Amino acid sequence: MDKNEINNNRRDFLKKVGTFVGVTISLPVISSVFNSCEQDENPIPQPPKELTQIDLNKYPPINTVGGSVKILLPGKNNNNPIILYRKSLDEIIVLSTICRHAGCEVNLPQPGKIELRCPCHLVIFSAENGDILINPISSEWSGEPLDKFNVIEFDKANNILKVEI
Numbered sequence: 493m494d495k496n497e498i499n500n501n502r503r504d505f506l507k508k509v510g511t512f513v514g515v516t517i518s519l520p521v522i523s524s525v526f527n528s529c530e531q532d533e534n535p536i537p538q539p540p541k542e543l544t545q546i547d548l549n550k551y552p553p554i555n556t557v558g559g560s561v562k563i564l565l566p567g568k569n570n571n572n573p574i575i576l577y578r579k580s581l582d583e584i585i586v587l588s589t590i591c592r593h594a595g596c597e598v599n600l601p602q603p604g605k606i607e608l609r610c611p612c613h614l615v616i617f618s619a620e621n622g623d624i625l626i627n628p629i630s631s632e633w634s635g636e637p638l639d640k641f642n643v644i645e646f647d648k649a650n651n652i653l654k655v656e657i
């Protein structure tokens with residue numbers, strides 16, 4: 493065996509060892525990346541929704557059509573605020589403030605507007621239903637609306653809203 497043959501054999505041997513070590517190290521890493529993605533697709537279970545009464549007399553802005561407020565109901569919406577938006581004299585919309593892209597809290601609309609802007613990546617949602625109006629990051633996130641809670645009854649005489657939340 494001449495020197496060149498020995499060098500070639502050594503090179504082949506090192507290549508095989510390198511490939512083996514690379515695959516051995518990479519497989520668990522790749523597997524854990526896929527597993528972590530799978531876990532993201534199974535969100536943390538939410539507590540069951542309950543009928544909750546909200547006394548709107550405490551929130552004067554909501555008494556005007558187009559008005560909105562953010563309120564925190566302890567233990568509700570994972571302890572995140574909700575938005576109340578007065579769509580019309582007879583209808584109040586109740587939304588989560590939490591953007592489902594990366595969990596930032598959306599801002600209230602400007603007076604007379606319906607745009608709820610997420611400050612993190614500037615997606616804009618509608619206060620009328622939580623749908624996305626403008627998605628500047630559509631190439632990376634196809635978008636999901638804000639969670640909307642079911643209004644069971646709006647007692648206008650007493651200004652009480654009953655919501656499943």
Ligand code: FES
Nearest residue numbers: 591593594610613
């Ligand atoms: S967290 Fe709201 S757009 Fe990214």
